[in-house]
Amino acid sequence: MAAPRGARTPLTRVAIFGGTHGNELSGVLLARHWQEDGAEVQRPGLRVTPFISNPRAVHRGVRYVDRDLNRVFDPAHLGPEPPEDQPYEVEQAREIHRLFGAYDVILDLHNTTSNMGCTLILESSRDDVLIQMFRYIQGWRVSNKSWEGQAFLASHRDEEGEAGKGPGLRVGDIQRGISPGPGDLLVQVSLGPAGRLAFFQLGEQRREFPACSLEAYQVTGKVDYPRKANGEIAAVIHPSLQDRDWQPLKPGEPAFLTLDGTTIPFDGDGPVYPVFVNEAAYYEKGEAFAKTRKVTLTARRLDAAGAPREAPPQTRFPGDV
Amino acid sequence: MAAPRGARTPLTRVAIFGGTHGNELSGVLLARHWQEDGAEVQRPGLRVTPFISNPRAVHRGVRYVDRDLNRVFDPAHLGPEPPEDQPYEVEQAREIHRLFGAYDVILDLHNTTSNMGCTLILESSRDDVLIQMFRYIQGWRVSNKSWEGQAFLASHRDEEGEAGKGPGLRVGDIQRGISPGPGDLLVQVSLGPAGRLAFFQLGEQRREFPACSLEAYQVTGKVDYPRKANGEIAAVIHPSLQDRDWQPLKPGEPAFLTLDGTTIPFDGDGPVYPVFVNEAAYYEKGEAFAKTRKVTLTARRLDAAGAPREAPPQTRFPGDV
Numbered sequence: 067m068a069a070p071r072g073a074r075t076p077l078t079r080v081a082i083f084g085g086t087h088g089n090e091l092s093g094v095l096l097a098r099h100w101q102e103d104g105a106e107v108q109r110p111g112l113r114v115t116p117f118i119s120n121p122r123a124v125h126r127g128v129r130y131v132d133r134d135l136n137r138v139f140d141p142a143h144l145g146p147e148p149p150e151d152q153p154y155e156v157e158q159a160r161e162i163h164r165l166f167g168a169y170d171v172i173l174d175l176h177n178t179t180s181n182m183g184c185t186l187i188l189e190s191s192r193d194d195v196l197i198q199m200f201r202y203i204q205g206w207r208v209s210n211k212s213w214e215g216q217a218f219l220a221s222h223r224d225e226e227g228e229a230g231k232g233p234g235l236r237v238g239d240i241q242r243g244i245s246p247g248p249g250d251l252l253v254q255v256s257l258g259p260a261g262r263l264a265f266f267q268l269g270e271q272r273r274e275f276p277a278c279s280l281e282a283y284q285v286t287g288k289v290d291y292p293r294k295a296n297g298e299i300a301a302v303i304h305p306s307l308q309d310r311d312w313q314p315l316k317p318g319e320p321a322f323l324t325l326d327g328t329t330i331p332f333d334g335d336g337p338v339y340p341v342f343v344n345e346a347a348y349y350e351k352g353e354a355f356a357k358t359r360k361v362t363l364t365a366r367r368l369d370a371a372g373a374p375r376e377a378p379p380q381t382r383f384p385g386d387v
Numbered sequence: 388m389a390a391p392r393g394a395r396t397p398l399t400r401v402a403i404f405g406g407t408h409g410n411e412l413s414g415v416l417l418a419r420h421w422q423e424d425g426a427e428v429q430r431p432g433l434r435v436t437p438f439i440s441n442p443r444a445v446h447r448g449v450r451y452v453d454r455d456l457n458r459v460f461d462p463a464h465l466g467p468e469p470p471e472d473q474p475y476e477v478e479q480a481r482e483i484h485r486l487f488g489a490y491d492v493i494l495d496l497h498n499t500t501s502n503m504g505c506t507l508i509l510e511s512s513r514d515d516v517l518i519q520m521f522r523y524i525q526g527w528r529v530s531n532k533s534w535e536g537q538a539f540l541a542s543h544r545d546e547e548g549e550a551g552k553g554p555g556l557r558v559g560d561i562q563r564g565i566s567p568g569p570g571d572l573l574v575q576v577s578l579g580p581a582g583r584l585a586f587f588q589l590g591e592q593r594r595e596f597p598a599c600s601l602e603a604y605q606v607t608g609k610v611d612y613p614r615k616a617n618g619e620i621a622a623v624i625h626p627s628l629q630d631r632d633w634q635p636l637k638p639g640e641p642a643f644l645t646l647d648g649t650t651i652p653f654d655g656d657g658p659v660y661p662v663f664v665n666e667a668a669y670y671e672k673g674e675a676f677a678k679t680r681k682v683t684l685t686a687r688r689l690d691a692a693g694a695p696r697e698a699p700p701q702t703r704f705p706g707d708v
Binding site: 128 | 416
């Protein structure tokens with residue numbers, strides 16, 4: 067649903083989703099807060115809409131009711147023929163698609179139990195505006211503190227980023243404390259594992275931005291827990307890997323520890339940067355951690371109207387899969 | 388169900404519960420592991436029974452199905468007249484009561500999202516054997532590492548500890564890594580927030596233990612989140628309180644932060660030691676943190692058969708409520 071690279075119009079409509087996973091409270095609290103008083107996130111020329119994206123799951127305090135909402139934004143579920151007796155989240159995804167499919171940016175606020183700090187999750191490597199936004203956030207300072215966090219590219223292959231629920235970015239665990247400042251793109255506060263919040267304030271998108279590059283981590287695959295013949299988990303994350311998201315993990319280094327105390331080394335062709343290490347919600351998805359590699363994303367210059375004005379530089383994916 | 392203080396017989400039957408909360412995986416993995424191979428937890432003269440206490444919640448990966456299992460072990464639910472159409476967990480509590488009501492010790496393994504480290508939760512201040520066990524664990528060393536953790540007394544009033552599901556202790560978040568050693572009471576390994584494990588090995592209960600005292604934290608009350616008129620949470624744990632379990636919190640010090648950025652100070656008569664700070668599962672219980680105070684528990688000398696042989700020293704609760 068994202069406009070083709072280079073044809074982007076200025077940002078006018080922005081949605082902020084909380085509660086896509088009903089038990090991730092940061093976004094729920096913030097979306098409700100901004101629904102009651104939106105002054106904090108309103109900017110001239112921008113229409114900013116806070117939205118509780120999975121209200122039934124929020125009400126029950128669970129990740130989802132029937133299906134993981136974040137896994138049903140695909141053509142099979144959003145196509146013109148609605149399936150009969152569709153699961154609640156499919157119904158909800160179709161409604162969200164109808165309401166927000168034409169929005170320019172969706173900020174989808176999440177929490178994680180992994181030690182990832184603040185993470186901006188980019189759905190596409192080809193969106194000049196979002197890459198510029200990430201770069202801007204990284205350079206942004208409040209009270210002499212700079213933003214600390216990582217950019218994460220959630221698609222294995224570049225074109226995958228164009229699918230999904232549109233021009234979105236997701237925000238993971240918010241860890242570092244920075245006090246709010248007026249008129250900034252991002253205000254980030256630290257509010258603990260279950261209540262970590264991000265204040266996003268979109269602004270300045272009408273000034274000029276020179277061409278830039280952005281260091282990011284691109285997911286290359288996932289690693290499941292070692293399992294017994296009956297499918298049960300046979301080992302857990304090794305203590306030396308726990309809480310070491312974003313740190314290189316080399317083949318042969320400890321990855322898991324069995325309940326008998328046996329270390330299972332990481333089996334890979336080369337070093338990876340693990341993320342979502344021991345994310346509690348991913349046990350059911352068969353994911354002990356995700357493997358990533360470092361990539362450099364590039365964005366073209368944006369003029370004051372938000373549209374790129376130069377020929378696109380090459381976007382580099384070292385060893386692209 | 389605990390035997391009266393001083394009349395305790397030697398330990399012969401021990402249960403290890405995993406999955407009392409179905410989404411707390413440490414105990415689930417361990418109980419299953421020991422059900423398959425119990426050699427690690429068997430000791431001469433002891434019958435040790437690992438048990439999945441809420442299998443339906445474990446299967447669904449949720450804390451509970453109908454009711455919090457850990458909140459229905461009371462006379463109203465365990466009495467002789469079973470209510471009709473009882474919730475699943477009430478049915479399960481009655482079955483557990485029938486199977487394990489006469490056991491000497493129940494080790495009930497839990498996880499927490501709070502930064503509490505390893506916590507031994509004692510249900511009564513009057514149980515010589517459990518206090519001796521806690522003291523023994525605290526003095527225990529493996530590979531030149533001593534055990535690091537806190538003892539927590541879960542009853543406001545002393546006599547409350549005699550109710551509940553019997554002579555139990557609970558184990559919270561396991562954080563510090565200590566390698567297994569043979570013949571020890573406790574082996575503790577670090578396996579991450581969602582997979583932290585404790586290996587409990589009951590042994591040596593037939594040697595003599597001199598009278599001892601134990602520093603513990605006794606819960607004195609709980610503090611809810613500030614709320615709006617409609618009941619919704621209006622503020623979250625303040626960054627300066629987050630992760631500061633067991634550290635003193637004085638009246639006037641920051642406790643909460645509203646979404647507007649306003650600090651709400653702790654309103655109390657004196658300093659408390661907060662625990663379960665920002666525990667994710669307690670949002671629904673209206674508990675932002677629990678207040679505790681330091682107390683000294685005492686236990687009489689145990690002879691080699693496990694029974695106390697001396698007159699009980701006074702158990703001191705400074706400022707007991």
